Amino acid sequence: MNxxxxxxxxxxxxxxxxxxxxxxxxxxxxxxxxxxxxxxxGIYVLLGAEFVAGVQVLIYVGAITILMIFxxxxxxxxxxxxxxxxxxxxxxxxxxxxxxxxxxxxxLVKTAWPVTEAHLPENNTFELGRQLLSTYVIPFEVxxxxxxxxxxxxxxxxxxxxxxxx
Amino acid sequence: MAQPTLLHFLVLSAVLFALGIxxxxxxxxxxxxxxxxxxxxxxxxxxxxxxxxxxxxxxxxGQIFTIFIITIAAAEAAVGLAIVMLLYRSFKGIEVDKxxxxxx
Numbered sequence: 001m002n003x004x005x006x007x008x009x010x011x012x013x014x015x016x017x018x019x020x021x022x023x024x025x026x027x028x029x030x031x032x033x034x035x036x037x038x039x040x041x042g043i044y045v046l047l048g049a050e051f052v053a054g055v056q057v058l059i060y061v062g063a064i065t066i067l068m069i070f071x072x073x074x075x076x077x078x079x080x081x082x083x084x085x086x087x088x089x090x091x092x093x094x095x096x097x098x099x100x101x102x103x104x105x106x107x108l109v110k111t112a113w114p115v116t117e118a119h120l121p122e123n124n125t126f127e128l129g130r131q132l133l134s135t136y137v138i139p140f141e142v143x144x145x146x147x148x149x150x151x152x153x154x155x156x157x158x159x160x161x162x163x164x165x166x
Numbered sequence: 167m168a169q170p171t172l173l174h175f176l177v178l179s180a181v182l183f184a185l186g187i188x189x190x191x192x193x194x195x196x197x198x199x200x201x202x203x204x205x206x207x208x209x210x211x212x213x214x215x216x217x218x219x220x221x222x223x224x225x226x227x228g229q230i231f232t233i234f235i236i237t238i239a240a241a242e243a244a245v246g247l248a249i250v251m252l253l254y255r256s257f258k259g260i261e262v263d264k265x266x267x268x269x270x
Contacts, residue, residue, distance in 0.1 A: 002168070002169050002170060003168040003170050003174075006170040006174060010174070010178045013178065013182060014178070014181050014185070017181075017185040017186075017205055018185060020185075020189065020201055020202070020205060021185050021186070021188050021189030021192070021193070021198075021201075021202055021205070022189075026195050026197060026198055029198060029201060030197075030201065033201050033204065033205075036182075036208070037208070040208050040211075040212060043175070043178070043212060043215075044212075044215055046170070047175070047215045047216060047218075047219045048219055049215045049218070049219070049229050049232070051229070052211075052215060052229050052233065052236075055233060055236055056236065059236050059239075060204070060208075060236070060239075063240060063243075064204065064239065064240060064243045067243055067244065067247055068197055068200065068201065068243070068247065070247075071197055071247045071251065072197055074251065074254070075197070075250070075251075075254045075260050084194065085193065085194055085195055085198065086192045086193065086194060087192060087193075087194050087263055089191055089192060090192050092191075093187070093188050093191035093192045094188060096188075096191065097184040097185070097187045097188035097191070098184065100183070100184050100187055101181060101183075101184035104180040104183075104184075105177065105180060108173060108176045108177060108180065109173070113172050113173075113220070113221065114221055115171075115172055115221060116220070116221060116223065118223050118224065119223060120218070120219060120223045120226070121224070121226065124226070127226055128226050128229055128230065128233075131226055131227075132230060132233070135225070136230050139234065143234050143237050144237075146238065146241055147237055147240065147241050149241075150241030150242070150244050150245050151241070151244055153245055153248070154244040154245050154247070154248035155248075157245070157248040157249060157252055158248040158251045158252055
C-alpha cells in the first residue's frame, strides 16, 4: 500500500519535474513546479516528517512559487512563447545529466547503507521543536539572521531609485 | 505489506537532481534556472529526510537540516529574483546568454 503511494508520488514528482525543465512556456513550468513541490511534500509525509511536509507546502508552494510567478509576470513580454527558451547545449546537457544519474545510481546500489530498525520519535513535531531550540539553537539563530540579511539585500538590489555614486 | 526502502527514495532524489542539472544547463531564462535550482534543493532535502527515517531516527538531525535548507532556499529565491528584476531593467531581457558583461 505504502509502496503504491510512493510510486504514485514518485511518478508525479518526476513527470512534473520533467515538465519544469522542458516546457517552452515558463509560466506553465512554474505551475508544474507547484505540483512537484506538492508531491515531494507527499513523500515527506510518507517518510514520517509531517512538520517538514507542512513547511514545504507553506514556504515552497505558498511563498517561493508565488514570488517566481510574480517575477515571470513582471518580465513577461520578453519571456513569452516566441522566444527560444533553451540554449544550444541540450544534447550535452542531457548526456551530463544522464551520466550523473547513472553514476549516482551505481554508487547508491553499491553502498551498504546502515539501515536501522529504530523508529522515529513518537512525537515527531514536538521533538523537532525541542531540538531546534536546544541542540540547534545557534544554527537556528544564524539562519534567521541569514534570512533577514537576504531580504534586506533583495529590497536594496531591486530598488527603483538608485542613488548616484559620487 | 510492501514498504518502500531507503533505496527507493534515494533513486527518486537522484532522478530529480539529474533533471535539475539538465534544466540548469539548458534554460536561457534566468527564472527557469532558478526553478531548476529549486528542483535540486528539493532532491537534496529529500535525501536528508530519507536518511533521518532509515538511518539515524533518534536526533531528527536530517529533518532539522531540511528545515534549514528550505529557509536558505527562500533566501536564495528572494535575492535571485531581485537580481532577475535588476537584469530585466538593465538589459531589457532575462536571457542569461545575453548578459555577458558585468559593467559598462
